[in-house]
Amino acid sequence: MTPAQADHARAVDYQEIAGTVEQGNGLTLDTPQLADGAILWRIAKDSRVLDLNSSYSYLLWCRDYAGTSIVARDASGEPVGFITGYVRPDAPATLLIWQVAVDHAQRGRGLAAAMLDALARRTGEELGVTTIETTVTPDNTASNRLFAAFAERHLASVRREVLFDSQAFPESGHQPEVLYRIGPIRVPDVAAAR
Numbered sequence: 001m002t003p004a005q006a007d008h009a010r011a012v013d014y015q016e017i018a019g020t021v022e023q024g025n026g027l028t029l030d031t032p033q034l035a036d037g038a039i040l041w042r043i044a045k046d047s048r049v050l051d052l053n054s055s056y057s058y059l060l061w062c063r064d065y066a067g068t069s070i071v072a073r074d075a076s077g078e079p080v081g082f083i084t085g086y087v088r089p090d091a092p093a094t095l096l097i098w099q100v101a102v103d104h105a106q107r108g109r110g111l112a113a114a115m116l117d118a119l120a121r122r123t124g125e126e127l128g129v130t131t132i133e134t135t136v137t138p139d140n141t142a143s144n145r146l147f148a149a150f151a152e153r154h155l156a157s158v159r160r161e162v163l164f165d166s167q168a169f170p171e172s173g174h175q176p177e178v179l180y181r182i183g184p185i186r187v188p189d190v191a192a193a194r
Contacts (some may be wrong), residue, residue, distance in 0.1 A: 026075030027111070029118045032062040032082065036071055039079045043101045049140060050099055058084075061098075067126070068095060070119040072102070072111055080106045083115050087127060094183075095123050097134040100143065112142075116150050120185055131183030132156075135163050137175040151182045158182050 032040065037059035044050045044058070061069065065086050072081035081102040088094045097119075102111050116132075123129040132150070136143045151158040163179035 027080070027106075028073045029115060030071050030073055031066045032069050032071045032079075032084075033066070034059065034062050036079050036082075037062040040071070040082050040084075040101075043079065043082065043103055044099060046104065047101045049142075050101060068119075068123055070115050070122070072106070072115055074106075081111050081115060083112075083119055085119065085123075087123070087129065088133070091131070093128055094131040094133055095120070095127075095129045097132060100146065112146050113149065113153075116146065117153070120150075120154070124185060130185055131181065132185060133182070134180050135177035136180060137177060139175060147180045147182065151180075154182070154185045156182045156185050 038055060040062065041052075041055045041058040045052050061084050065084060068086050069084045070082065071079045074080045083100045084098040085095050086098065088096050097116070100112050100116070120129065120132060132147075134143075134147060136147065138144075148158065150156075159181045161179050161181075162176045164177040166174055166176050
C-alpha cells in the first residue's frame with residue numbers, strides 16, 4: 001500500500017459526502033463559525049510549526065472565509081483541527097490553502113487528509129474549484145507528504161516552484177515557501193477505496 005493509499009484509507013472514515021458527517025469516533029467536519037476563531041488561533045499556536053497570525057485574523061477568517069475553510073470538531077463540538085483557504089481572485093477555480101493544523105491529541109489518524117479531501121470536494125461542488133495551491137517550507141515533512149499524497153489520491157499532477165525565496169521575508173532565517181499547484185482534482189470513489 002502506498003503512503004497515499006494509507007492516508008486515503010484513514011481519511012475515508014471522515015469523508016464529507018454532504019454537509020457535516022458524524023462518525024463513530026465523535027468527530028465531525030463542518031464550516032468554521034465566528035466563535036471558533038480563538039480556538040483555531042490556539043491550535044495554530046500550539047502547532048509550533050505554523051507562522052502564527054494575529055488572533056484577530058482567525059476571527060476574520062471564520063467570518064469571511066468560512067465557505068472555503070473547514071473545521072474538525074470533537075464529540076463536544078470543540079474544534080480539534082482546521083484548514084483555512086480562499087479562492088484566488090484572479091483564478092476562481094483555484095483554492096489556496098493557507099493553513100492546516102490538527103490538535104496534538106488528534107494527530108496520526110489521517111484527519112488532515114480527511115479535512116483536505118472534504119474541503120476539495122465541497123469547494124469543487126459548490127464553487128467549481130479544480131486546482132489546489134499551497135505553500136510549504138522544505139523542512140515541513142508532514143505538509144509536504146500531505147499534499148503529495150493528496151495529489152496521488154486525486155490522480156492530479158503536482159507542479160512545484162519557489163514562490164517566495166528567503167530574501168522576500170522581513171525576518172532572517174525564514175525558509176523559502178515552495179508553491180504546490182495540484183490539479184485538475186478528481187474526487188476518488190469512496191466506495192471503491194473501502
